[in-house]
Amino acid sequence: MSKVRVRFAPSPTGFFHIGSARTALFNWLYARHTGGTFVLRIEDTDKKRNTPEALRVLLEGMKWMGMDWDEGPEVGGDYGPYFQSQRQPIYDEYLKKLTDAGRTYEKDGAIWFKLEGERYSTYDDYLKAEVEKVKAAPIVIDDEVRGRVERAEEMDFVLVRKDGSPGFHLVNVIDDITMGITHVIRGEDHLSNTSKHVELFNAFGVKPPKFAHIPLILKEEGSGKMSKRDKGALIEEYESRGFLASAVRNYISLLGWNPKNEREKIDIDEIIELFDFPGINKGNSRFDEKKLSALNAEYLRELNIESFTFLARPILNKAGVVSEDADEDYLQAVLTLCQPKARSLETLSELCGYFFIDNYAMDEKTGVKIAKKSDPKELLGEVLPILESIKSFDADSLKSALETHAESKDQKVFAYFPALRYATSGQGGGPDLLPMLAVMGRERVVARIKQFIG
């Protein structure tokens, strides 16, 4: 059996779309699973849209997701060039084969592919015109995902546009032939195009590769497939929002594929091991950011504190919560407390911002709730001297000192907790209170309580 060669052939548009990312991912996974080769080919024939910046976005998105390519831009390979814009001589050569075989003709300045079969003229409601159709023999493909699919082309199609540029169907097939592609894994939106492609493979006298048409990702709300403008459609957006690449990759691998072992959080090595065509679903799937977030939160919590700090720092910088030269030890101490509570890096500044800034917001609901039970100022007034005078400002010392005081007042120590938390953080919830106060430090805690009491 020949070695698997798959390709991801995006057209740089300036965005890295989640659907493209998943197509890339499935190709990459299949290559890694089979020990094959993953080729990255750039379909940059549309000169207007294909800027260096657009290419950069694409390559960075690939790298962020951890999808490395064995052949393509930056790495080269034996089947190049890997930019369609540089492959014109190859297209000319292959087009000539078709022309020599009598399978092309010119019309309206463009070059068309000539189907074989009986021709007839008919009115087409979609084209709103009288057109020539062909009774071509049906093309049968044995799709790795869908099984047998039969479809007959009924109209000649354009090979070369009248401006001289080669069309998608032509270049796609020629590139797959010349790059030795063995498996074409792509979105189901190409399933109907496959009969055109197989016609071309046949005309070239080349055995077509295997096809695997994967289901589409539907937009979260409304109908239709996910498109650039839809919420959550862009990979770079997840990156900037602080999602973990491993979580995004894990989530989208589960959109249309299933490991059948009832587990959902799976590391990439295991996904590679399990990934194969039989696990790919036929039905389209709808994107669900909540589920992505849940998975992301799981990944986030199991990060070691160094990695967590490394990722959190720029996010907190950006939110204006932590300065560039913030104290590393304090930052890490705070994050150690916050990490188990974190659901996303995106909301981290809301979760732990008060550790760093003094003008934190006071949550009104919590304020009302606390005031109902007791007078927080009175409670805080009682414990303030203790906090000011305690020898060591650590969690254990605070605990025993506060307990002793509470007993003297015939109170439970917990009676003081809500007010302490609220005064020092403005919130009703957060990390364990005593360690939290210890990390904040005496100076900060005392100042905040004084400020609160007024």
Place this chain on the structure above:
RNA sequence: CUCCCGUUCGUCUAGCCCGGUCUAGGACACCUGGUUUUCAUCCAGGCAACAGGGGUUCGAAUCCCCUACGGGAGGCCA
């Protein structure tokens, strides 16, 4: 308009190929309870689906047909 593909809880899905073990399993979300000083943690429980109809069969989520619905493709976009 034509052709192609699909349809299991709100969502992602297991089960379907090789019909009985499915009073349809898991996960996210949601609800309830527990733990906890609190909470966006953790634990337990709950709600909730085989699109509809016809067949085949002793028996169908599983096989066949029809309908409905969803998605995609078809104009020199890829």
